[in-house]
Amino acid sequence: MIEKRKKLIYLIITVMVVAFASIGVYYWYKNAYFVSTEDAKVMGDLVSVSPQISGKLLELNVEEGDTVIKDQILGRQGVSNPQETNIDPSVFRAPISGIVIKKQGTVGEIVSPGQTIAMLIDPNKLYITANIEETKLANIKQGQKVDITIDQFSNRTFSGKVKYVGQASNSTFALLPTSTSGTFTKVIQKIPVKIEFDKSDNTLLPGTNAIVNIHIK
Structure with a gap:
């Protein structure tokens, strides 16, 4: 009976030594070969959509989760003093192709240059x-x-x-x-x-x- 107990104790000690040694080797390997x-x-790089001029936001044709392509018209605002140019300042476009992850503009509010209307991100980058x-x-x-x-x-x-x-x-x-x-x-x-x-x-x-x-x- 005593001999059996001794063998059991030796077995438990051996298992514990092997377990602690394995853990030590594992952490040594992790620290030596990896950070x-x-x-x-x-x-991802967040890109904001902003109007070029001040005015009332008349349209905002995107929702969060929508996929857009570069230069796609996303919305339109009212212009009090329209100017004859080849570029329509009343519309704002997507600066990149990507996904709308945040919509911050609300139709009817007054927006100004630099104000973020929407946030885009390129999911492939x-x-x-x-x-x-x-x-x-x-x-x-x-x-x-x-x-x-x-x-x-x-x-x-x-x-x-x-x-x-x-x-x-x-x-x-x-x-x-x-x-x-x-x-x-x-x-x-x-x-x-x-x-x-x-x-x-x-x-x-x-x-x-x-x-x-x-x-x-």
């Missing part, structure tokens, strides 16, 4: 913005292979490459200072890294979460 982060999102800790940045280089998992499609793996490593931390562009003269707490800064997909996928949604594993070896 990983869950602080990443699917992004989406990318990943990953925020990498400054202590790991030395290992990141342009062209490195990246494995990408999107929360929207957790059962799929996408591939990409590092396109651009940011030249300033995210806190550089913060509206509020990160510390005052009286207090200081050192915080690891994060640098934005742009990752391009190897193949575009217009089913992805901008702003959704992603996990990236950047191959550094």
Whole structure:
């Protein structure tokens, strides 16, 4: 009976040692061959649609989710002093081909130049913005292979490459200072890294979460 207990204890200890060793090897491999982060999102360049002149918005012929082509007329506004030119300033057009992701104008309101009427994005030019800790940045280089998992499609793996490593931390562009003269707490800064997909996928949604594993070896 005692011998059986000893064998059971030895077996449990052996299993625990193997398990801890496996975990250690896994984390060593991950840290040695990858830089990983869950602080990443699917992004795209947002393009705003704005009127050229001031006036009442008479028509807005798009809804959120609509696909438009470049130079397509999206709406029309009233003009108090029309001018004889080849370009009709009362209409506003799509600056790019893409999808309307936000409609902000309302028919009947007075709009002015620079005011955003709608936001467009090109679904074929989406990318990943990953925020990498400054202590790991030395290992990141342009062209490195990246494995990408999107929360929207957790059962799929996408591939990409590092396109651009940011030249300033995210806190550089913060509206509020990160510390005052009286207090200081050192915080690891994060640098934005742009990752391009190897193949575009217009089913992805901008702003959704992603996990990236950047191959550094």
